[in-house]
Amino acid sequence: MAELKSDFFNKEEVRTHDSRLSYINTFLPKLLKTAKEKTLGFKDHLESIDPNEVRCIEDLQKIPVLRKSELVNKQKLFPPFGGFERTEEQKTTHFFQSPGPIYEPGTRGLDWGRFAPFLYATGVRKGMVLQNCFSYHLTPAGMMFEEGALKIGTKVIPAGTGQTELQAKAASFLKTNVYAGTPDFLFKILEKGDELNLDLSNINIACVGGGPLFPDLRKAYSERGIKCMQSYATADLGNIATETIENEPLIVDEGVIVEIVFPGTGEHVGPGEIGEILVTNLNLDYPLIRFATGDMSAFAPGESKCGRTNTRIVGWRGRADQAAKVKGMFLRPEQIKEFISRHKEIKKVRAEISLVNNQDELTIKIEVEPDNSYDYLPNLRDIINLRAKIIKVKPNTLPKDGIIIDDKR
Numbered sequence: 001m002a003e004l005k006s007d008f009f010n011k012e013e014v015r016t017h018d019s020r021l022s023y024i025n026t027f028l029p030k031l032l033k034t035a036k037e038k039t040l041g042f043k044d045h046l047e048s049i050d051p052n053e054v055r056c057i058e059d060l061q062k063i064p065v066l067r068k069s070e071l072v073n074k075q076k077l078f079p080p081f082g083g084f085e086r087t088e089e090q091k092t093t094h095f096f097q098s099p100g101p102i103y104e105p106g107t108r109g110l111d112w113g114r115f116a117p118f119l120y121a122t123g124v125r126k127g128m129v130l131q132n133c134f135s136y137h138l139t140p141a142g143m144m145f146e147e148g149a150l151k152i153g154t155k156v157i158p159a160g161t162g163q164t165e166l167q168a169k170a171a172s173f174l175k176t177n178v179y180a181g182t183p184d185f186l187f188k189i190l191e192k193g194d195e196l197n198l199d200l201s202n203i204n205i206a207c208v209g210g211g212p213l214f215p216d217l218r219k220a221y222s223e224r225g226i227k228c229m230q231s232y233a234t235a236d237l238g239n240i241a242t243e244t245i246e247n248e249p250l251i252v253d254e255g256v257i258v259e260i261v262f263p264g265t266g267e268h269v270g271p272g273e274i275g276e277i278l279v280t281n282l283n284l285d286y287p288l289i290r291f292a293t294g295d296m297s298a299f300a301p302g303e304s305k306c307g308r309t310n311t312r313i314v315g316w317r318g319r320a321d322q323a324a325k326v327k328g329m330f331l332r333p334e335q336i337k338e339f340i341s342r343h344k345e346i347k348k349v350r351a352e353i354s355l356v357n358n359q360d361e362l363t364i365k366i367e368v369e370p371d372n373s374y375d376y377l378p379n380l381r382d383i384i385n386l387r388a389k390i391i392k393v394k395p396n397t398l399p400k401d402g403i404i405i406d407d408k409r
Contacts, residue, residue, distance in 0.1 A: 009120035009152075012254040013308045020310065024257060025056050027282060032063075035287040040083025041074050042289070057257060058268070060290060065266045065278060067292045071236070072100050081105055085286045096140040098235040104140055105286055108147070112283075113140065113238030114255045115148025115231070121244045121306070122207050122229045124178050126153030129202075131171055133159050133181030133189075134210070140235050141210060145180045148239075154178065161185070164192045172198040178205045183213040183230070187220065201225070209233055212316075218246070232316070234293055237279050241313050249300035249312035256281050258313060259290070260299055263320040263404060264334035266290065274298045274402025276320035277313070294320050296402045322405040326353055326386055327360045333404045335384050342379055345372065347395045351388075355409045362388040367395045 008014055015023075032051035035042040049063055074082030080095060080103045094106035106112060124130065130149045136142035136158060149156050157174060159167055161181075167189045170176070179186045186206055193200040206221055206228040213230045221228040232241045232250055240258065241250035252258050260275040261267055269275035277293045296317040303309050323332045336349050347367035354361045364380060376390055 007121075008307065009117040010254070013117065013310070015309060017309060020254075021056070024282075028054050028056070028059070031280075031282065031284065031287055031289070034086060034284050035084075035289060038086045039287065040078045041081075042084065042287070045070075046289075057259065060257070060259060060278075060280065061266055061268060063266070063290050065261075065290050065292050066288065068100065068102065068236075068294070071102055071291075075103055079103075081286070084288060086284060091285055094140075094143065096143075096235065097138045098140075102236065104235050106140055106143055109150075111147045111151040113144030113147060113233070114253050115145050115233075115239050116151035117148075117253065118229075118231045118239055118242040119145075119148050119154070119178075119180075119207055120152055121242055121308075122178075123205050123227065124149065124152055124154055124207065128154045128177040128205075129157065129174055130154045130178040130180055131157045131159050131167070131174075131176040131203075133161060133167065133179065133185055136160050141233075144233075144238060145207070149178075149180070164188050165196070168192040168196060168198055168200065171200050171203060175202045176200070177202055178207065179203055179226075180207045182211045183208040183217055183228070184211065186226075186228075187217065190224065205229075207231070232295075232313075234279075237281055237288060237291060237293075240277075240279055240293075244304060244306040244308060248304060249314050251304055251306075251308050252311045252313065254310060255283070258311065260297065260313075262333070262337050263296070263322060263402075264332055265337050267337070269298075272298055272301065273400065274317050292320070296320050298402070317402050322403065322407075324353055324405050324407045326362050329384075329386055331362070331384055331386065331405055336404050339376075339380055339383050342383075343374075343376065345369070348398050350398045350403065351405045353405070353407045353409055360409070362386055363391060364388050365391045365393055365398060367398055368392050370394055 029051045032054050036046040071082055091107050092105040093108045096104040132145050134141035134145050146156050204226055206226050209231045218228050229243045231239050233239045239253045241252050243250050257280040259278040260269050261278055262269055263276045274296055277295045277297050278290045280289045297313045300312040300314050323330050340346050340349055350365045352363045
């Protein structure tokens with residue numbers, strides 16, 4: 001990507017919407033063709049897919065969702081990465097392990113996690129000193145952030161996690177400008193610095209991830225003159241979206257496509273609705289296509305005031321796996337979606353599970369027009385194999401919070 005001498009790390013961040021879509025629509029068939037023909041992991045997954053028929057983001061719905069469970073199973077068959085890497089390239093220089101266990105590749109010198117644009121957007125520049133408090137052991141976060149910092153020309157202290165007193169002393173002596181790590185650990189370093197009467201006033205930027213950034217914590221950093229911004233990322237995909245303005249929606253990274261789908265399915269939700277995040281990375285060497293993060297979010301309207309033009313998402317809105325056991329049997333979002341698909345007149349469904357006299361009680365609330373008298377129970381029982389009470393409510397009555405199965409027990 002060509003760098004710009006401005007507030008933007010590369011020109012792709014400020015291209016027009018049409019220009020971005022044109023690039024994606026041209027690149028998608030190439031990505032699918034590479035994944036289908038050059039990787040073992042996607043050989044069966046894409047068997048029935050013609051890459052030339054996937055020419056836009058909407059067409060991605062033709063492709064099955066790739067879930068972490070499938071990644072784990074494929075990695076047992078085709079170690080170490082499940083055959084999802086392009087076999088003839090083998091550019092990997094590092095192996096990482098995340099809970100599952102799931103193994104991820106890393107490559108020196110390529111900013112493979114795409115963190116340079118995030119760091120640059122927060123104000124990180126060449127010559128600054130970044131104290132990297134993400135773990136360097138097995139998990140990839142530490143090296144991902146280091147690669148992004150080195151891409152900019154920032155000097156890195158590979159601090160890792162823990163050892164608060166040593167961290168505070170290093171930050172004071174080396175005059176750390178930038179903290180990278182989980183949102184709360186910086187506060188511990190600052191408190192230790194206060195206790196030891198150390199000067200940590202050079203820290204004025206915090207680039208955080210891997211946990212919630214609570215408003216009170218951000219306010220505490222602001223009162224110390226520290227601008228704290230967060231990214232949304234995973235070990236498998238790297239950076240997915242970036243905060244560039246405090247408390248504004250996150251901007252999708254230029255190296256991925258984000259879809260928001262009905263949980264448990266691959267079908268796109270409506271504008272502004274909360275659903276599960278699927279991510280396709282635009283990486284021919286390690287393509288992950290329609291990878292389910294398990295996280296919930298929604299697209300935000302409009303463009304950022306910072307000048308970057310990509311799609312935006314609201315913050316984290318919970319986990320997509322809302323499966324719950326009712327009377328010993330699992331109720332899943334996919335079953336609710338199948339029920340909706342059989343009845344197009346139903347606008348929205350919410351399953352509520354309560355405990356009444358120490359017994360599970362399932363209530364299915366459905367949005368339909370007031371004059372609807374249809375009996376939906378037989379169809380519902382065919383799908384979920386559970387007894388339930390159906391309550392009909394007027395359209396736009398149920399909360400738009402992304403919750404499909406509300407377990408109130």
